[in-house]
Amino acid sequence: MTKQIYSVSNLEKYYQKQHVLHDITFSIDEGEVVVLLGPSGSGKSTLIRTLNGLEPYQSGVLKFKGQEIQPDEKGWRKLRQQIGMVFQSYDLFPNLTVMENILLGPTKVQKQPRDIAQAEAKRLLEVVGLSEYANVYPRQLSGGQKQRIAIIRALALKPELMLFDEVTASLDPEMVRGVLNIISRLAKQDKMTMIVVTHEMNFAKRIADRVLFLENGELLETTAGTQFFENPQTDRAKEFLESMDF
Amino acid sequence: MAHSGIEVLFEGQNFARLIGGLETTIAIAFVALICGLALGLILGVLRTLKNRVLRLVLRLYLEFFRIVPTVVLLFLFYYILPKTAGVNLPANEVAMLVFALWTAAEMSDIVRGALISVPKHQLESGLAIGLNRWQLYRYILIPQAVSLEIPATINLMTRVIKTTSLLLLISVADVINVGQTIVEANSKQYPNSVFWIYGFIFVMYFVIDYPLSWWATRMNRRRLERVND
Amino acid sequence: MKKSWQKVVSGFAIVVVLGLVLTGCGNKSSNSSDNNESTVAKIQKRGTIRIAVFGDLPPYGWVNKAGQRVGYDLTLARQIAKDLKVKIKFVQVNANNRVDALNANKVDLVLANFTVTDERKQVVDFASPYMKVSVGVVSPKNQVINNVKQLQNKNLIVTKGTTAETYFTQDQPKVNLLKFDSKTQQFNALKNNRAAGLADDNSYLYAWVKNNPKYTVGIKSIGPKSYIAPAVKKGNKSLLNWTNNEIKTLTSKGFFEKDYDSQLKPYFGSEVKPSDIILDK
Numbered sequence: 001m002t003k004q005i006y007s008v009s010n011l012e013k014y015y016q017k018q019h020v021l022h023d024i025t026f027s028i029d030e031g032e033v034v035v036l037l038g039p040s041g042s043g044k045s046t047l048i049r050t051l052n053g054l055e056p057y058q059s060g061v062l063k064f065k066g067q068e069i070q071p072d073e074k075g076w077r078k079l080r081q082q083i084g085m086v087f088q089s090y091d092l093f094p095n096l097t098v099m100e101n102i103l104l105g106p107t108k109v110q111k112q113p114r115d116i117a118q119a120e121a122k123r124l125l126e127v128v129g130l131s132e133y134a135n136v137y138p139r140q141l142s143g144g145q146k147q148r149i150a151i152i153r154a155l156a157l158k159p160e161l162m163l164f165d166e167v168t169a170s171l172d173p174e175m176v177r178g179v180l181n182i183i184s185r186l187a188k189q190d191k192m193t194m195i196v197v198t199h200e201m202n203f204a205k206r207i208a209d210r211v212l213f214l215e216n217g218e219l220l221e222t223t224a225g226t227q228f229f230e231n232p233q234t235d236r237a238k239e240f241l242e243s244m245d246f
Numbered sequence: 247m248a249h250s251g252i253e254v255l256f257e258g259q260n261f262a263r264l265i266g267g268l269e270t271t272i273a274i275a276f277v278a279l280i281c282g283l284a285l286g287l288i289l290g291v292l293r294t295l296k297n298r299v300l301r302l303v304l305r306l307y308l309e310f311f312r313i314v315p316t317v318v319l320l321f322l323f324y325y326i327l328p329k330t331a332g333v334n335l336p337a338n339e340v341a342m343l344v345f346a347l348w349t350a351a352e353m354s355d356i357v358r359g360a361l362i363s364v365p366k367h368q369l370e371s372g373l374a375i376g377l378n379r380w381q382l383y384r385y386i387l388i389p390q391a392v393s394l395e396i397p398a399t400i401n402l403m404t405r406v407i408k409t410t411s412l413l414l415l416i417s418v419a420d421v422i423n424v425g426q427t428i429v430e431a432n433s434k435q436y437p438n439s440v441f442w443i444y445g446f447i448f449v450m451y452f453v454i455d456y457p458l459s460w461w462a463t464r465m466n467r468r469r470l471e472r473v474n475d
Numbered sequence: 476m477k478k479s480w481q482k483v484v485s486g487f488a489i490v491v492v493l494g495l496v497l498t499g500c501g502n503k504s505s506n507s508s509d510n511n512e513s514t515v516a517k518i519q520k521r522g523t524i525r526i527a528v529f530g531d532l533p534p535y536g537w538v539n540k541a542g543q544r545v546g547y548d549l550t551l552a553r554q555i556a557k558d559l560k561v562k563i564k565f566v567q568v569n570a571n572n573r574v575d576a577l578n579a580n581k582v583d584l585v586l587a588n589f590t591v592t593d594e595r596k597q598v599v600d601f602a603s604p605y606m607k608v609s610v611g612v613v614s615p616k617n618q619v620i621n622n623v624k625q626l627q628n629k630n631l632i633v634t635k636g637t638t639a640e641t642y643f644t645q646d647q648p649k650v651n652l653l654k655f656d657s658k659t660q661q662f663n664a665l666k667n668n669r670a671a672g673l674a675d676d677n678s679y680l681y682a683w684v685k686n687n688p689k690y691t692v693g694i695k696s697i698g699p700k701s702y703i704a705p706a707v708k709k710g711n712k713s714l715l716n717w718t719n720n721e722i723k724t725l726t727s728k729g730f731f732e733k734d735y736d737s738q739l740k741p742y743f744g745s746e747v748k749p750s751d752i753i754l755d756k
Binding site (some may be wrong): 414419433 | 483533536537539540541567572581
């Protein structure tokens with residue numbers, strides 16, 4: 001039996017009077033890859049940030065592994081160790097080395113012994129091919145390298161769900177592939193449960209088990225990955241796909 | 247050689263007295279800066295919290311020490327408080343206290359400014375790996391703020407050191423006060439003593455302040471280079 | 476729960492700030508303002524008298540090159556401490572904070588060339604005077620002004636805010652005044668022959684002519700006399716009475732003549748007599 005990891009029911013969010021998320025309901029199962037698609041300003045980023053407690057919301061019920069989430073600082077803090085997140089902006093801490101960036105969560109938040117955390121960090125660095133950069137500062141890395149480190153910084157906490165918010169949007173084209181390959185491998189080999197916001201359509205097509213299509217804060221359709229790209233159910237999604245480059 | 251008057255510096259105990267005055271100046275500035283910078287760091291962090299009452303109180307504290315001229319503060323703490331509040335401190339302690347409180351006020355603004363100029367996504371990335379608020383300040387915000395605020399802090403230090411020249415008003419025997427007594431005592435014998443004594447004091451302040459301001463410029467340049475990397 | 480955490484922090488911050496303000500680094504907060512800290516009994520119990528003096532006004536209160544405080548006021552201060560059988564602590568003041576130093580309990584007694592005026596009598600209590608000054612007029616030796624009539628319709632130099640300016644403005648309207656902001660400016664104007672003479676406190680002029688031998692104080696005293704006296708905090712009867720007796724005793728013993736000879740004479744030169752400065756027995 002598949003286990004439900006995260007579920008959202010009747011989520012409503014306003015910025016002042018603007019209605020940015022409108023009655024959103026969906027869930028994601030263990031091992032599933034959900035891709036959020038939609039035009040700019042459709043609410044994809046707002047939604048994924050809400051899932052990690054970075055945006056307040058007005059009503060609705062969020063559940064992690066069947067447990068209702070208490071939307072306060074303490075509740076979110078506990079949850080964030082189980083939900084990894086990577087952002088669009090390069091968000092490594094410039095005052096810490098690559099290794100210190102990776103170890104901060106495991107040692108300070110999860111209180112793992114330093115040697116164990118360090119061994120795991122080394123293994124992760126090897127996986128993404130950046131072993132020799134352990135002791136350099138982020139400013140010495142390229143954008144693609146920074147995003148790969150940001151991914152393993154999130155993975156070091158051994159999360160059960162990963163959230164990717166347009167992680168390749170700020171990268172130079174030649175850097176994009178390397179980062180996407182890591183995410184693909186995470187999905188296919190490691191069966192990581194993940195929610196992905198992206199504009200890379202080929203990538204989305206390759207990894208999506210399910211696509212959630214949003215426009216103007218409304219969830220217009222929830223469709224299995226392959227089917228969405230070949231035969232979307234709504235006209236809006238059809239228009240959207242036609243306007244995109246593959 | 248004609249009488250330039252520079253001998254006035256070395257007549258009797260004059261030189262030793264100037265150095266003694268300088269030691270007083272440095273001691274007061276040093277204690278005030280250590281206490282003031284530490285307190286200012288704490289207050290600066292508190293000013294970034296959401297609590298409105300706390301922010302208002304600290305804002306008022308800053309504005310009070312920023313708006314009221316240092317001379318008035320010294321008078322207030324040295325002459326007025328003993329009358330109204332019954333707090334009668336020796337002049338040197340009043341000097342350290344006033345300068346520490348002033349430094350703390352200015353420092354709190356520098357720290358607050360640096361903290362809020364750390365990009366928001368740094369804060370969010372910290373939250374996303376589960377850091378609590380204290381850890382966020384401890385590992386992310388304060389270390390990044392410190393490197394942003396070093397030039398402003400050093401400027402503040404040079405300002406504080408310079409402003410110690412006001413201390414003669416509350417009877418502290420600082421280097422300016424000693425210098426003035428030497429000038430007046432020797433004005434008959436050495437008409438140029440004003441020039442030499444204040445010249446010497448100028449050199450002393452320069453020796454203390456210039457390395458600090460050089461360091462500030464250098465740190466600022468380094469920071470810009472790093473940002474442009 | 477977030478609120479309570481912030482309350483704790485804000486409470487802590489307020490306590491820290493107030494604590495710093497109220498106690499400071501050393502705490503002697505028990506000194507109450509109304510208590511008289513400067514009675515003779517308290518000074519003797521303390522073993523030290525705190526006296527406000529000038530540090531930059533030779534020959535009254537200044538610091539010599541050996542670093543010792545000397546001057547006419549200082550000799551008196553030491554004698555007072557000796558007669559009280561206590562040690563002495565000098566607090567250097569300037570003209571503007573002599574009153575505050577007394578009122579804030581920073582000193583017990585002021586001996587800093589303190590001229591008795593009606594305004595000052597409102598805020599401090601003056602003891603018997605130990606010196607007198609009045610307005611004098613200095614002029615070149617080759618064109619001496621000996622009488623105020625010689626000044627009629629002529630220019631006279633004064634510094635703004637001095638007793639001399641007040642006196643000539645009110646009582647000698649036929650004299651043209653040239654007013655300056657500082658001592659340096661007024662003496663330069665005299666040297667440049669801008670006027671027939673210059674009026675200022677005579678004690679000040681005596682010292683100046685000593686170094687400028689082409690000039691003389693032709694009119695030694697004109698207008699009302701001013702007196703220099705010790706001052707205590709208003710209401711400090713104990714120290715006031717003691718000081719009055721002390722001045723009386725010292726005057727009768729000829730203390731001030733000796734003080735004059737050792738501290739002032741070297742500065743004033745031979746044309747000035749002790750009786751121009753010190754009070755009669």
